[in-house]
Amino acid sequence: MTREISDSEAARHREKMVNRKSVQDAEVAEKTIEKGLLMVNTGPGKGKSTAAFGLALRMLGTGRRVGIVQFIKGAWSTGEQQALTIFGDRVEWRTMGEGFTWDTQDLKRDLAAATKAWDEAKMLMADETIGLLVLDELNIALRYDYLDLTEVVATLQSRRPDLHIIVTGRNAKPPLIEAADMVTEMTLVKHHFKAGVKAQSGIEY
Amino acid sequence: MTREISDSEAARHREKMVNRKSVQDAEVAEKTIEKGLLMVNTGPGKGKSTAAFGLALRMLGTGRRVGIVQFIKGAWSTGEQQALTIFGDRVEWRTMGEGFTWDTQDLKRDLAAATKAWDEAKMLMADETIGLLVLDELNIALRYDYLDLTEVVATLQSRRPDLHIIVTGRNAKPPLIEAADMVTEMTLVKHHFKAGVKAQSGIEY
Numbered sequence: 557m558t559r560e561i562s563d564s565e566a567a568r569h570r571e572k573m574v575n576r577k578s579v580q581d582a583e584v585a586e587k588t589i590e591k592g593l594l595m596v597n598t599g600p601g602k603g604k605s606t607a608a609f610g611l612a613l614r615m616l617g618t619g620r621r622v623g624i625v626q627f628i629k630g631a632w633s634t635g636e637q638q639a640l641t642i643f644g645d646r647v648e649w650r651t652m653g654e655g656f657t658w659d660t661q662d663l664k665r666d667l668a669a670a671t672k673a674w675d676e677a678k679m680l681m682a683d684e685t686i687g688l689l690v691l692d693e694l695n696i697a698l699r700y701d702y703l704d705l706t707e708v709v710a711t712l713q714s715r716r717p718d719l720h721i722i723v724t725g726r727n728a729k730p731p732l733i734e735a736a737d738m739v740t741e742m743t744l745v746k747h748h749f750k751a752g753v754k755a756q757s758g759i760e761y
Numbered sequence: 762m763t764r765e766i767s768d769s770e771a772a773r774h775r776e777k778m779v780n781r782k783s784v785q786d787a788e789v790a791e792k793t794i795e796k797g798l799l800m801v802n803t804g805p806g807k808g809k810s811t812a813a814f815g816l817a818l819r820m821l822g823t824g825r826r827v828g829i830v831q832f833i834k835g836a837w838s839t840g841e842q843q844a845l846t847i848f849g850d851r852v853e854w855r856t857m858g859e860g861f862t863w864d865t866q867d868l869k870r871d872l873a874a875a876t877k878a879w880d881e882a883k884m885l886m887a888d889e890t891i892g893l894l895v896l897d898e899l900n901i902a903l904r905y906d907y908l909d910l911t912e913v914v915a916t917l918q919s920r921r922p923d924l925h926i927i928v929t930g931r932n933a934k935p936p937l938i939e940a941a942d943m944v945t946e947m948t949l950v951k952h953h954f955k956a957g958v959k960a961q962s963g964i965e966y
Contacts, residue, residue: 559906561869569868577864587959597808601945603815607808610815610841615963617840635822636815642847659782663774664766687963701764720964737953740806745944753942754792758820758892759925 592719593737594712598695598728601742608690608722609636615720616643620687623648623680627673628693628725634761648686650676670702681715688720695725698732709735797924798942799917803900803933806947813895813927814841820925821848825892828853828885832878833898833930839966853891855881875907886920893925900930903937914940 595611597604612622624640624647640647652673660666674697680689697703709731715721723732733739755761800816802809817827829845829852845852857878865871879902885894902908914936917926928937938944960966 559872561872566868570866573866577866584959587957589956589958590961591958593953593958593961593964596950598950599948601947602943603802603808603812603945603947606815606819607812608815609818610808610811610813611964613814613818613844614811614840614966617842617844618963620963635819637822639818639822639848643844661775661778661782663771667764667766733950736951737956737958738807739950740808741948741950742806742808743804743946743948745801745803745938745946746941748798748942751794751942752792753794753796753798754789756795756798756925758823758825759798759816761819 591737592715592717592721594715594735595720595722596695596728596732596736596739597722597724597742598726598733598739599741599743600726601744602747603742604724604726605692606636607740607742608692608724609640611722612640612647612688612690615688616646618687621646621648621685623677623683623686623689624650624692625673625677625680625690625694626651626692627670627697635758648680648683650680652676666700667702670697673697674703674708678711681711681719681721684716686719688722691721691723693725694723695728695732698729699725699727705729705731708732796942797920797922797926799920799940800925800927800943800945801900801933801937801941802927802929802945802947803931803938804946804948805931806949807952808947809929809931810897811841812945812947813897813929814845816927817845817852817893817895820893821851823892826851826853826890827893827895828882828888828891829855829895829897830878830882830885830899831856831897832875832902840963853885853888855885857881871905872907875902878902879908879913883916886916886924886926889921891924893927896926896928898930899928900933900937903934904930904932910934910936913937
């Protein structure tokens, strides 16, 4: 199955890649700013929280500590949470939400949980040993007006210069997108739930 | 800052959520199939590989083993790879690619690396102790015709029934999308590189 490559094809490829490498190097050289980023993973697709946990893993790989605040999904113990216990006190995990709003069915309790989660987030923002803070499903709490959008965005913008923050959840509010350094929209192209496949351990939770 | 909620607002919310919960429960009950999924993270945005590593973390949290084959990014040791060493032999990591094609500048070497990576992938597919296989940047190897698309798709489709596979990389080929159970497109809404921010440890690598 291995493709045959002629010497002339190999030579053309090399020339093209030498040029591409110069362009690439020049682009990298232009970028000199180092700063704590405000990142947002939003959109209706999968992978918003999962990518944030992947980023947490990467940060842990560099030896720094990570804070995670779950605004909504607290009702179910996730595989990620279980896996991250191996890192001990290098991960500060705060689960405040007691489940989706259709599980609690209690607006006052949802609002109190969101407020408590936001208080924890602010405490973790002040902890200088933390390199990355994951605010999981904060967008949902903002969407239902459980928190004051203006205060939240202003607080995130006034983070210390070396703190990276990633916010997840669908329907990110425009002022948060405006304030962010990086925004990724996860779009659903195809989903197995439509084909009757159920949520499975290790994949959905 | 805490929002005031009247008793009538709380009651309306409760009624709405009770209804929503019934709909939700009925939808969940309809989904009964369990199967190893073929998943694809594609698109120009961030988070394709990161979400796959997050999924690996989730699978590790359930106690199962994970295989990871890197088709392209092998040249740089990533934070994820460092972090995952904590899980010991529960993670089978195979790095075959020697870097981006503009770094190697050698088409024959790139092709040989991709072929070797695909051979490793097939070996890991046969390992029944593995619950999730991450084929990182396989889409890039397919895009450059380093591997035979028809063979790759057929092999992925004939995976054992309990093996989950996730393929990453931009420009996923249509036959792979067709064969997949779940496809997520990561779209770039905003990126800090445009503002001159450089790649930083713990975020980009």
